[in-house]
Amino acid sequence: MEISKILLINTPRVTLDVLNHSDKKVLRYINVYPPLGLLYLSAVLKKYLSDVELEIFDLHFESLKKAQTNGHVCWDEMCDEKVKQFGPDLVGISTMFGASYDAAKLIGAHIKSNNNIVLVAGGVHVTAMATGNDNSLGFCDFVCMHESEFHFLELVNYLNGRTNKIHGVVPVNKQLLRNQDDVLSELNVIEELDTLPYPDYDSIDISQYYKIGTLAASQTISYDTPFATILTARGCRAHCKFCSVRSFSGGSVRAHSPRRVLEEVDILYNKYGIRHIDIQDDDLTFDKNRMIEIANGLIKRSYQLTWSDANGIRLGTLDDELLDKMAASGCTFVALGIESGDPDILKQMRKPLTLKILEKNGPLLGRHPEIYYRAGFMTGFPGETYEECQRTFEIARKYPWDWCQFSICQPLPNTELYNDLLENKSGHTEKGTEFSTDYKYATPGGISDDEDRQLEIFNQTYNYNLILNFKLNKNLVGRNVDRAVRDFERIINMVDNHAFAWNCLSIGYEKLGLDKKSVHAKQKTQEILNTSEFWINKFDELGFEVLK
Numbered sequence: 001m002e003i004s005k006i007l008l009i010n011t012p013r014v015t016l017d018v019l020n021h022s023d024k025k026v027l028r029y030i031n032v033y034p035p036l037g038l039l040y041l042s043a044v045l046k047k048y049l050s051d052v053e054l055e056i057f058d059l060h061f062e063s064l065k066k067a068q069t070n071g072h073v074c075w076d077e078m079c080d081e082k083v084k085q086f087g088p089d090l091v092g093i094s095t096m097f098g099a100s101y102d103a104a105k106l107i108g109a110h111i112k113s114n115n116n117i118v119l120v121a122g123g124v125h126v127t128a129m130a131t132g133n134d135n136s137l138g139f140c141d142f143v144c145m146h147e148s149e150f151h152f153l154e155l156v157n158y159l160n161g162r163t164n165k166i167h168g169v170v171p172v173n174k175q176l177l178r179n180q181d182d183v184l185s186e187l188n189v190i191e192e193l194d195t196l197p198y199p200d201y202d203s204i205d206i207s208q209y210y211k212i213g214t215l216a217a218s219q220t221i222s223y224d225t226p227f228a229t230i231l232t233a234r235g236c237r238a239h240c241k242f243c244s245v246r247s248f249s250g251g252s253v254r255a256h257s258p259r260r261v262l263e264e265v266d267i268l269y270n271k272y273g274i275r276h277i278d279i280q281d282d283d284l285t286f287d288k289n290r291m292i293e294i295a296n297g298l299i300k301r302s303y304q305l306t307w308s309d310a311n312g313i314r315l316g317t318l319d320d321e322l323l324d325k326m327a328a329s330g331c332t333f334v335a336l337g338i339e340s341g342d343p344d345i346l347k348q349m350r351k352p353l354t355l356k357i358l359e360k361n362g363p364l365l366g367r368h369p370e371i372y373y374r375a376g377f378m379t380g381f382p383g384e385t386y387e388e389c390q391r392t393f394e395i396a397r398k399y400p401w402d403w404c405q406f407s408i409c410q411p412l413p414n415t416e417l418y419n420d421l422l423e424n425k426s427g428h429t430e431k432g433t434e435f436s437t438d439y440k441y442a443t444p445g446g447i448s449d450d451e452d453r454q455l456e457i458f459n460q461t462y463n464y465n466l467i468l469n470f471k472l473n474k475n476l477v478g479r480n481v482d483r484a485v486r487d488f489e490r491i492i493n494m495v496d497n498h499a500f501a502w503n504c505l506s507i508g509y510e511k512l513g514l515d516k517k518s519v520h521a522k523q524k525t526q527e528i529l530n531t532s533e534f535w536i537n538k539f540d541e542l543g544f545e546v547l548k
């Protein structure tokens, strides 16, 4: 078999049900990120294999585009059409998280069943599945593990008979191996990131992404801002128990040089007209001087360009000098992983954060309000009590971030948390993948059967969200009403019947002197309350007054 044509597919992150049955307007606001991992793979393969043709098919982007123009989305048909038109010998599928794993399995199995094509899967989630010898991998022939630029290149060379050994690959279909010991267990780790070519931005229509969807940091840019994503470094110094970065990328940070980062920004800005960049790093500010050098380079360029880090920066790495530089260089949005307000839970999580760091650096944010801060909090960590959870709420209330994002603890495969739960409990854990998609409350003994406790965690978390982000929204009570209004407008774009958001909008518009809009928002609130007992009860339970 000769591999001369490769098709790389970005797996959709939303279900067919959502694509085909949602309000078209809502689909416009779904996150649609350029498939950065596939762009790196494409760049490396094109650099080293001049006789192989490669195309990227961003099925997430194409599905959303089709659904928004009233087309019926059928992945089988879309893939069949693409496979027929391009004629690949090998198809690569990316599976980043549990949420897209089912889709990857369906698409992979469909393509394999109808064609004589080698199917390769890669990405964080499938790496975790293969590490755990999960029995759901039958949809592919090989899994390329971890960062796969060179594992994938070597695999293609192996299949083409140019090498006899492969690193970083799990063979699912062993018949494709010439000898069973051709696979070596060591990984090919990319130590010097600058040796990688730039992501192959030419292989997708990157300047069109902003027309189809949004970024997680989109509240600080207008919807007509062309955006892209970059990765300036890989890995993270911390080892939070619930996070898979360490097991995927190793325990240190490998970084591109500031020169190289700025060159990539130049290309995105000048060649593709990009005006906002979201940085995907897990530990962007691991080296303050490096961050300042990048920021200085951006300032010097005087581009009409903004940037964000919605993946998360460590609060403990920030200081006035750094935040000044970041803001001056166009940073509009930073996410911060705070997770808990309880010192013991923070320790158990191995979060690189203490109450002391919070006390010292929390107030910093208020001194740099040009940047929008979204703080992330996790509830329901195994064994967490109601009172410990309540401390998270107090901390969330205390510091001047713009938005608090609450999530219920979700054990991700190939994390210490997940492995502990597997060890401590049988029953529910026979099928390990259940953890990855479930949002169930977890205890140290495994996923809880206690439905009352699950419900309590859910209600507590949901109520925190309604109280802190709506009823007591710091911007709405006077700090930055424009910013608050933008947030609530964004919410009703996605959830038109959110009565708290409409009530907040009526308050915000009134404060801004936008009387007509305020009246409209009041009417909308009232309309929802006329038909929804749920919202009537929530206003009542949380003591939120409807603006009359």
Ligand code: B12
Residues within 6 Å of the ligand: 008, 013, 014, 031, 032, 033, 034, 035, 036, 037, 038, 040, 041, 091, 092, 093, 094, 095, 096, 097, 098, 099, 100, 120, 121, 122, 123, 124, 125, 128, 144, 146, 147, 148, 149, 152, 216, 231, 243, 244, 245, 280, 281, 282, 311, 407, 410, 412, 413, 436
């Ligand atoms: C951007 C991002 C998102 C974006 C979407 C990105 C996208 N393209 O669609 C958004 C904000 C929407 C998002 C959402 C979520 N995310 Co996210 N996200 C990321 C983030 C920060 C960056 C991804 C990235 O671009 N990486 C850079 C590229 C270069 O790396 P890569 O994609 O991994 O690709 C490399 C390899 O994986 C491999 N590879 C990848 N694909 C393929 C395919 C083939 C064929 C081959 C051979 C190799 C290969 O080679 C590539 C090059 O080295 C990662 C963290 C991280 N550092 O990766 C988390 C991460 C992927 N997300 C994660 C999670 C958990 C989520 C959420 C479930 C969070 C939540 N609780 O809501 C949601 C998903 C919700 C949903 N229903 O869709 C986890 C996944 C862990 C897991 N096993 O599930 C990660 C790893 C973060 C973490 N450590 O916890 N996310």
Ligand code: SF4
Residues within 6 Å of the ligand: 236, 237, 238, 239, 240, 243, 244, 245, 246, 282, 283, 312, 337, 351, 352
């Ligand atoms: S600091 Fe963030 S990226 Fe690093 S290990 Fe913890 S959760 Fe993961």
